[in-house]
Amino acid sequence: MSISSEVAIEQRGYTHPEILVSTEWVAQHLGDADVRLVESNEDLLLYPSGHIQNAVQVDWTSDLNHQVVRDYLAKAEFEKLCSRIGITPDTTVVFYGDKSNWWAAYALWVFTLFGHKNVKLMDGGRLKWEKEKRPVTREIPKFAPTQYQAAHERDDESVRALRDVVMQHVKAKKPLIDVRSPAEFTGERLHMEDYPNEGALRGGHIPGAKSVPWARAINPEDGTFKSADELRKIYQEEQGVQPGDDVVVYCRIGERSSLTWFVLTHLLGYQKVRNYDGSWTEWGNLVGAPIEKP
Amino acid sequence: MPFPPKIEQLLEDLNFFDDRMERYQALIECADRFAEAPESITGARPFPESHRAPRCDSEAYIWTEPQSGGRFKYHFAVENPQGISAKAMAVILDESLSGEEPELAMNLSHDVVFAIFGKEISMGKGQGLMGMIDQVRMQTRRLAT
Numbered sequence: 001m002s003i004s005s006e007v008a009i010e011q012r013g014y015t016h017p018e019i020l021v022s023t024e025w026v027a028q029h030l031g032d033a034d035v036r037l038v039e040s041n042e043d044l045l046l047y048p049s050g051h052i053q054n055a056v057q058v059d060w061t062s063d064l065n066h067q068v069v070r071d072y073l074a075k076a077e078f079e080k081l082c083s084r085i086g087i088t089p090d091t092t093v094v095f096y097g098d099k100s101n102w103w104a105a106y107a108l109w110v111f112t113l114f115g116h117k118n119v120k121l122m123d124g125g126r127l128k129w130e131k132e133k134r135p136v137t138r139e140i141p142k143f144a145p146t147q148y149q150a151a152h153e154r155d156d157e158s159v160r161a162l163r164d165v166v167m168q169h170v171k172a173k174k175p176l177i178d179v180r181s182p183a184e185f186t187g188e189r190l191h192m193e194d195y196p197n198e199g200a201l202r203g204g205h206i207p208g209a210k211s212v213p214w215a216r217a218i219n220p221e222d223g224t225f226k227s228a229d230e231l232r233k234i235y236q237e238e239q240g241v242q243p244g245d246d247v248v249v250y251c252r253i254g255e256r257s258s259l260t261w262f263v264l265t266h267l268l269g270y271q272k273v274r275n276y277d278g279s280w281t282e283w284g285n286l287v288g289a290p291i292e293k294p
Numbered sequence: 295m296p297f298p299p300k301i302e303q304l305l306e307d308l309n310f311f312d313d314r315m316e317r318y319q320a321l322i323e324c325a326d327r328f329a330e331a332p333e334s335i336t337g338a339r340p341f342p343e344s345h346r347a348p349r350c351d352s353e354a355y356i357w358t359e360p361q362s363g364g365r366f367k368y369h370f371a372v373e374n375p376q377g378i379s380a381k382a383m384a385v386i387l388d389e390s391l392s393g394e395e396p397e398l399a400m401n402l403s404h405d406v407v408f409a410i411f412g413k414e415i416s417m418g419k420g421q422g423l424m425g426m427i428d429q430v431r432m433q434t435r436r437l438a439t
Contacts, residue, residue, distance in 0.1 A: 041379075041418050044318060044412075045318055045382065046376060048318040048319055061416065062414055098376055
């Protein structure tokens with residue numbers, strides 16, 4: 001069993017260890033005006049039922065997604081969100097949440113689309129915080145609104161892959177990582193176990209994709225990330241995907257693959273990893289898109 | 295078909311809130327009333343899979359206890375400590391269906407999940423809560439017919 005969670009983050013061999021903070025670090029920075037804690041969960045009742053002191057909630061559906069188009073916020077709405085939670089471009093935003101930080105990684109990825117530089121994940125998320133019996137509160141913090149100015153328009157190219165790019169990627173036989181469960185990858189299931197079929201007409205995977213379920217990067221007992229050596233073994237040695245490769249990751253709607261994008265980009269230092277957020281709910285229905293089954 | 299009267303009453307109360315956080319707060323207060331089923335009902339852990347709500351990642355388990363007059367008492371366990379919505383749902387189902395005509399449980403619609411938790415609930419979470427309804431309906435039907 002992995003014991004990397006017992007090893008300090010900076011000793012786990014990550015390329016950018018500063019992207020992760022420990023629960024203890026968070027506990028020490030609860031009142032730091034330069035730090036904003038952001039909780040992002042799947043379960044909407046979790047945050048109001050108890051959250052870390054001074055944490056605000058950013059919900060992936062109502063706060064990050066466009067409400068009419070299947071897309072993310074545009075720059076003006078993102079600025080409005082950041083202003084509402086009282087941050088500036090210099091604020092260090094620390095994300096955490098349920099489900100081993102799925103949604104937290106997703107939120108971090110969306111903030112990256114707009115060039116917010118100072119982003120971090122709390123290693124282990126809610127699970128670790130709760131297991132350590134650290135205090136939570138139901139008090140919703142109030143911060144003075146800011147006039148946040150995003151660094152640039154939403155960047156849909158550097159860390160995001162749209163379907164035409166993915167099509168070219170497939171034709172060029174560049175590496176793709178499918179982070180869904182093995183049964184989804186083979187096409188046995190059209191959706192994650194215990195999750196609904198969200199309308200994908202076909203089962204299988206994008207041609208050439210390698211199957212590396214997202215959870216392999218996580219220590220299940222406390223939701224922390226595995227060490228760099230353990231991660232390299234999975235992605236580099238087993239799958240042959242190298243740090244210099246142009247990589248596209250995908251899942252069902254882009255949330256699980258945000259976590260794998262985070263691992264490859266920030267923990268292992270891969271230079272070019274893009275998240276295909278259209279993922280299987282788009283590709284599995286896309287006219288003219290080839291699929292592969294084992 | 296309308297929802298059971300006690301759920302209709304709850305919805306009326308919830309619709310009173312304009313602010314979604316106030317609505318969530320009311321649901322959390324439901325979750326706070328959650329009391330796990332006694333061991334005399336559940337037996338020892340691990341609980342049997344046959345009592346588990348399908349598709350529920352909060353690991354909700356349901357037991358249906360016959361009472362007099364052909365009615366039932368519903369008992370719940372939620373194994374995932376982060377399963378706040380599942381606990382709220384368990385309390386709502388218990389308080390609105392226990393001791394009532396079994397038809398209310400057998401005919402309970404999945405739509406009640408969206409009516410209570412809102413259409414913004416994630417698909418995964420929604421499916422889990424619907425799985426709790428499926429298990430309640432199935433157990434009631436098996437015992438009542």
